[in-house]
Amino acid sequence: MTLWTYQEVGHNQDAKKEAKAFNSENVFATPKPERLIERIITLATNPGDLVLDSFLGSGTTATVAHKMGRRWIGIELGEHAKTHCYPRLKQVVDGEQGGISKAVNWQGGGGFKFYTLAPSLLKEDKFGNLVISKEYSPDMLAAAMAKHEGFRYQPHETVFWKQGQSSEMDFIFTTTQFITRHFLDAIAEELKGDESLLVCCLQFEAGLEEAYPNINLRKIPQMLLNRCEFGKDDYSFNIIPSPLDELRPPQDERITPVPEKPAPDHTTPIHDLFNQPEG
Numbered sequence: 001m002t003l004w005t006y007q008e009v010g011h012n013q014d015a016k017k018e019a020k021a022f023n024s025e026n027v028f029a030t031p032k033p034e035r036l037i038e039r040i041i042t043l044a045t046n047p048g049d050l051v052l053d054s055f056l057g058s059g060t061t062a063t064v065a066h067k068m069g070r071r072w073i074g075i076e077l078g079e080h081a082k083t084h085c086y087p088r089l090k091q092v093v094d095g096e097q098g099g100i101s102k103a104v105n106w107q108g109g110g111g112f113k114f115y116t117l118a119p120s121l122l123k124e125d126k127f128g129n130l131v132i133s134k135e136y137s138p139d140m141l142a143a144a145m146a147k148h149e150g151f152r153y154q155p156h157e158t159v160f161w162k163q164g165q166s167s168e169m170d171f172i173f174t175t176t177q178f179i180t181r182h183f184l185d186a187i188a189e190e191l192k193g194d195e196s197l198l199v200c201c202l203q204f205e206a207g208l209e210e211a212y213p214n215i216n217l218r219k220i221p222q223m224l225l226n227r228c229e230f231g232k233d234d235y236s237f238n239i240i241p242s243p244l245d246e247l248r249p250p251q252d253e254r255i256t257p258v259p260e261k262p263a264p265d266h267t268t269p270i271h272d273l274f275n276q277p278e279g
C-alpha cells in the first residue's frame with residue numbers, strides 16, 4: 001500500500017487557496033492541490049506527453065501539466081471553462097507563481113487555444129424532419145460543410161464559389177439557394193479543365209447530378225446524415241488537421257524546455273468555432 005500524505009501532496013485547503021488566486025469571487029468547489037496532480041503526472045507521463053483531462057473543473061490538471069512541460073487537452077462543459085480555466089491558464093502562460101511553480105522553476109511560456117463547440121448543425125422541425133439549424137449563418141454553414149467533407153474552409157477573395165479546397169484543384173461551394181442549370185453553366189465555364197467542384201445545396205433542378213463531369217452536387221442535410229453512424233460501438237472520427245498544424249515545428253522541436261522569459265502571448269482569445277461575436 002502507498003500512502004500519499006497531505007504534507008507531501010497538499011490538502012483541500014491548499015487547493016482552495018490556489019483556486020482562490022484565480023477567481024476569488026467564485027471559488028471552485030472541489031479543486032485539487034497542484035502538488036497532488038504533479039505527483040500523478042510525474043508517475044504517469046514524460047515531458048512532452050499529451051495529458052487529457054476531459055473533466056477540466058478548475059483546470060488544475062492542465063495547469064500542472066503545462067508547468068511540467070507536458071502538452072494537454074482539457075474539456076469542460078460548465079461556464080467555469082470561461083470564468084476559471086481560461087483566466088487561470090492564461091496566468092500560467094504569463095508565469096503565475098502559485099502552486100508548484102517554485103518547485104518546478106516555472107517562468108511562464110507556451111500557449112493554448114480555447115475552442116467552444118458550435119451549436120448543433122441539424123435540428124428537428126415541427127414535423128420531425130432534420131433541417132439546418134437557424135443558428136447557422138451562411139458563412140457558418142459553408143465552414144461546417146467544408147469541415148465535414150474534408151475541405152479547408154478558405155473563401156477565395158474574388159471567386160464566390162471557391163469557398164474551400166481539399167487540393168489545389170478541388171473546391172467546395174455551399175449554398176442554401178436553389179441550384180439551376182443556368183447557374184451551374186456559369187460556374188462550369190469558369191472551371192478550368194483540371195479543376196473540380198463539390199456543390200452542397202438544399203435543392204437543385206432535376207437532371208443536374210450527371211450534367212457536368214467536374215461538378216458534383218449533393219443535398220444537405222442528407223449528405224450529413226449519410227456520415228452519421230447509428231448503433232455502432234466503434235466510432236472512427238474523420239479528424240481533419242487544422243491549417244495551423246502545418247505551421248507547427250516537428251514534435252521534437254516543439255517540446256522546448258521552459259523559456260527563461262515569458263514567451264509572447266500565443267493564447268487565443270475566447271471565440272466559438274465560427275468566430276461568432278458573443279451575445
Ligand SMILES: C[S@@+](CC[C@H](N)C(=O)[O-])C[C@H]1O[C@@H](n2cnc3c(N)ncnc32)[C@H](O)[C@@H]1O
Binds near residue numbers: 057059060
Ligand atoms: C471534479 S471536477 C474535475 C476536476 C479536475 N479534473 C481537476 O484537475 O481538478 C469535474 C468537472 O467535470 C465537469 N463535467 C461533468 N460532465 C462533463 C462532460 N460531460 N463534459 C465535460 N465536462 C464535464 C464538471 O462541470 C466539473 O467541472
